[in-house]
Amino acid sequence: MLEVTGVTVRFGGLMAVRDVSLSAPLGTVTGLIGPNGAGKTTLFNVITGLGAPTSGRVSLDGVDITRLAPHKRARLGLSRTFQALQLFGTLTVAENIALAARRKGTAEKPHECAARLLEFLGIGHLADTHAHNVPTGQARLVELGRALATAPKLVLLDEPASGQDPDETEHFKGLLRQIAADGVGVLLVEHDIPLVMGVCSQIHVLDFGQLIARGTPEEIRRDERVIAAYLGTEEVDTTEAAAP
Amino acid sequence: MDTFLSLTVSGLATAAIYAVAASGLVLTYTTTGTFNFAHGAIGMISAFLYWQLRFDWGWPTPVALVAVLLVAGPLFGMGLERVVMRRLEGTSEITRLVVTIALLLGLLGLSVFIWDPGVGRPMRNFFAGNVVEVGGIRIPWHQFVALAVAAAVAVGLRILLYRTRSGVAMRASxxxxxxxxLNGARPERSAMLAWAIGCSLAALSGILIAPTLTLSAIPLTLLIINAYGAAVFGRLKSLPMTFVGALVLGLLNDYAIGYLTELPDDLEPYFRGFVAAIPAILLFVVLLVMPASRLGGVTRSREISVKPGWGGSLGLAAAVVIGTAMITPLLRTSDLVSIGRVWGLAIIGVSMVPLIGLCGQLSLCQLTFAAWGAIAYAHLQWDNPLALGWAALVAGAVGALVALPALRLKGIYVALATAAFAVLCDRWLFQFPPFSIGSHEFDLFQNGTLEVVRPRLPGVDFSGPKAYFLFASIVFALALLAVVAVRRSTFGERLIAIKEGPAAVATCGIDVNAAKVAVFALSAAIAGVGGAVLSGAEPANNSTFDFVAGLPVLMVMVIGGVASVGSAIATGIFLGSPLMSRIFPGFERWQNILVGFSGVGLGKNPNGFTADLRRPSTLVKRDPVVLVGMLVALLALWGMRTAELFTNGPYVVASLAVLLAAPIVAGRRAATAAPVTEAEETREAVDAARLAGAVDGRLSAPPELLGLTAPFQDTDVAVLDEVIDLVEIHDGGRGDRVRI
Amino acid sequence: MTPLLELRDVHAAYDAIEVLHGIDLAVDRGEVLAVLGPNGAGKTTLLRVVSGELVPTRGDLLVGGRRLNGAAMSDLARAGLCTIPEGRGVFPNLTVQENLWMMTHRGLSRRDVEEAAFGYFPRLQERQSQLAGTLSGGEQQMLAVARAVSTRPALLLLDELSMGLAPIIVGELFAAVGRLAAEGVAILVVEQFADAALALADHAVVIAQGRIAASGTPTEIKEALRSTYLGADTPA
Structure with missing residues (x-):
């Protein structure tokens, strides 16, 4: 289980994330949503070690990883994808994935790992394509594959469905369910709310760097603060909000 | 006390000149995002121009000053912005830095071309001979001039940036x-203004500093590089802090000059070069101390390196050795003197491939690594080829040492730190007199030239000039194969990953720092071997390896394609052999100009020329008839030359003609034979893309039926271009199209 | 009558990735058009096309009936197009006064700009020599909007004006925008938070996945939105 406790991030005078605590259990998909600029990517950076929190604590399976270098967190089982794609363009898709494959404690060779994941993701035909030639929708899958190659306990996905067409998103939804069924935890930041509502068992809502709600998709759909955060700041008619 | 005071005053004057230079650098960097490595060279060439007008043609001082500072400088800056820099919009910071390094080299070449360095050019101080006595110390007027100029620059920049709309628009952009x-300002105009003022300030500092030295190109170019120390003090952003940096640097410089001479005699020689190295040391220290986050900067680039196959690489390595073996007997010993550097330089060139080409760390001290290798090799005095391993080991250790501070730096700061290291070694460490640690005596450059023992194996003696030339080619071939092996290994993939996905690579569980130290060590080790081989080929002294000598090597590599091993051969032949000057008499004088200005044109094709050569070589490789024909022709020419039917000149020209003709013939044959070859060319890419769904639905017909069932559409070309990575991008949204 | 701004089948792309797949819309003088839609739908891209930052790959951008594809941003700005981009549309390292000074490129005097800006937002006058980056979020957005009120543009583009602001400030800003609309300025408002924009708009469109998904009066659109944002079933 990933636990984030009281994390605050300040950039100069700006408080990008304010005292956020959340947890993401393994084997399920946990959603993290919120309007633009709510601090979701900042929080991801803190969790994966690409940014340091001003205060607070991050732990994975009870091990405090707040001060650990990113590659050490990855070796402990934490990996991620990026909103702005970060594929290694000169390398082929298979090489991208093999590069991230875990080498210790497994009999599987990196190229076997890549082949297995490519098949799982349904993009085996792209194996020898250079990553910079892969269109965005499928590049998202390659990044997912690269994250899975590290044999993670938990993957963080930063807007994985943006740039995907509806069919690809549907395929992606299935993949997420399967990954969770294999016992891997998923923490999902996504603007495609139907996707989030469809796959997450718990959803956290961030607004202005603060956690304003958490609950099941059904609870979130009815939460007034969430509706207010998304639709504006005027008062919301509660009877209307309760309607499906 | 008097000494202290007069040193303080002269230190302030030095500081003033540094401040003028550094503020110009900072102004262009903040406004345009381009770090102008050629800033010093622009100052240098302006000083020469001023000398020409004022002293050679005898123009009145004010007229000459106006002509240089208010006409030539700004015009040059504006032209530079319009012709070169504007097109580099959207390229990485590193690409732009490389272009300014090329400019430095070009200007250096140009100045040597116009003003023969063999001729002395006295340049008088302003108000020479006039001295004021204040409180018992004598202050020359020109020191006042420097101080007044710096004050005027400070006030002028302040007014410009805060009191005029153009200045506010510059800060706004x-x-x-x-x-x-969106506010209606024109950022291009701001950039042009920044370049104009920057160049003018460079010129001003050049003219101020030139009289304190003899007017000569390289010291002047490098002296203003000292200003980089001051500029980095202000984090390349803050002008007031830049002035503070200049103050520290100027005072340190003059106190050091004043007081180091008073050191005891046995210590003094070790600090002789120290003064000259102060700016480099300061630059290095400031880069180390500055908070890392402030030095950020995205270094993503669009350079692409193709994975070389073993077949082709072994073929290339074999061609190098066999070709050398065939040519060597034809050469006279005197030819070998001029051609001997080829393979040493090629090895140093190939050392740049993993570090700069794959990992994207722009190191400017590869020749310094080579120097440490050469020093280690010479001191071992062992005639076994394994002695090269010792050179690699020592240079590799130096490389790892340099990597440690470089770990926390990104982009242009790696370039600055490695440049500082190179200058530090040139000016100080390599000037050391002999010293001993314990009972062992060290004498780095043996007071001049390195004495190297050429290798010998049982039965094979490489010590003759011809045998050594062959030996060097074998070492290069091995280095080439080693680099190919690195590129093809997981380690090589990691290096590429560090360059292309700096954020992602750590989250894949890869230890970025360890990989960076390793690649610095590896690259330095190869460079060290290159230095050792070079020092065996010709008498090497510290100027063989100095910072400026390293720039053409870097530039030819970059022009050729710094990620491909093939360009190392080009580097060796171009810089190390008299080939070009045989074909074009007087080429030496043109070399730097040509290399420099080709580099300036580089922005559009950061992959280098070898990327363009790949197609012709593939054509030849795919056509066995042409390939065999080419080899037979080359062999025949060689046979005729060996039979002394003609001399080396015609032989070289005829061989080159064969090499050039082969791809042309192959291309013709491919075009007439069938469009199949053409299809094969793009097959891989199109297949992949079609499967990926990138092509489907966007072409007017399936790729294999394009143009058959219906006319070929413009959109089809666009789609295919995009798929095979000829993406068209819009330049700044202004409709200019750039092809990458 | 020709509309002030018209987009005809506009397609736009970042490198190879097409983001807008054929947008048609028109804004008349004095009309306020709200462009709504979820994140990543292409709203900001649309504004970037209109402001000249991005050249459409297909289709036409017409202002006052003239085709202006590929015109430079600064020329469009000088011709009377005012864009308040997403985020804080101010220069953080310039003072408030210097920020206002940047608004004089359309040929106004410093004095005119300051008078208009301080007239609308007296708070800015108190802070005129402060760096814009040290202002509160609301004050920064006021400073950004000051450009619109002081330069009297023909067409005003507003991108996510309310983002990250307290309701009371959003009210104040939209009041200023409303006054401009009443004076006949054509306005295109892009908002993720719909209510404030809809209150002001004469007409609204919803963009989803790079296409116009709905178009109608503010009341009609309000209903359609809830499903787009929160993923409930689309109302009949």
Missing amino acids: VDNRTLAA
């Missing part, structure tokens, strides 16, 4: 270029 344009 630093904050947010797009927003400035």
